[in-house]
Amino acid sequence: MEKISKASLNSAFWTWYHGNLLCFSHQHMQTLPFMLSMLKPLQDLHKDEAELHKAMETYTGFFNTEPQIGTIIVGVCCGLEEARVNGAEDIDEEMINSIRVGLMGPLAGIGDSLIPGTYIPILLSIALGLSTGGSVMGAIFYMLVYNVTMYLFMRGIFNTGYELGGRAVDVLVGDKADVIKDSIIMIGMVVVGAVAGTWVNVSTAFKLYTSAGDVFLDLQGVFNNVLPGLLSFLTVILGWYLMTKRKMQPTTVMLIYLAIAFVGVLVGFFDPGLSY
Secondary structure, three states: OOOOOHHHHHHHHHHHHHHOOOOOOOOOEOHHHHHHHHHHHHHHHOOOHHHHHHHHHHHOOOEOOOOOOOHHHHHHHHHHHHHHHOOOOOOOHHHHHHHHHHHHHHHHHHHHHHHHHHHHHHHHHHHHHHOHHHOOHHHHHHHHHHHHHHHHHHHHHHHHHHHHHHHHHHHHOOHHHHHHHHHHHHHHHHHHHHHHHHHOOOOOOOEEEOOOOOEEEEHHHHHHHHOOOHHHHHHHHHHHHHHHOOOOOHHHHHHHHHHHHHHHHHOOOOOOOOOO
8 A cells, every 4th residue: 555654744734834925927827836845755656757746647637726724635635546446446646636726716815815815914012012112022822833833733734634635615615604704704804803903094284273373173172082093093994995896906005005195194183203
């Protein structure tokens, strides 16, 4: 019975862990890193050079998914290749590639929602709190916690994918997976909302004076009486609207914020508190 060695499985994992975006292009995206990750396992299973070349051709098709959660697909393919070499009649090149391609789309959606969209903002919100006063603890916390948890997560799902093989489709794309994903996204939305309420602080310095020099209209005071934090709320809503409804990139939204701030300072609506 042919078996992929532990060293080759480790090679597949570490190759994908460090190199999932190597040779990235719009034509191939993650195709080449995936092929490189599968090289050592396939060399264990195919001693003949011609058979190895044929097996590698399975992975020449386009591939792109969320890199961290996509680790499980590498594990799944290792398990499928091992089963195919050992005589599993229902597993061939077409079936393996179908599972690989079939998983990359759903897992991209799940991974983008959970990791960049939820987990990283939660970590950054904690790190921001630890960075108060210029402390380096926030940066240290983020680097350590993110890298350690991502390693444990990616290693765990790689091993799980290897053990599941073709059964991974039912586990990862079923109704239970959707429920778990939606629950985590809900938690993430609450956390991101709390971060916005805590760290976004926009106020106006606009005031009108009488001929005697007394203030008769303090716009920020009016806002505070009507709805404290109104300008901060509008700033967050503007960013949400531009990115979700107008499909703008975050960098474009940041430039719009910069332009608003620049014009606001020039006309006296904002006061940066700088002295020259």
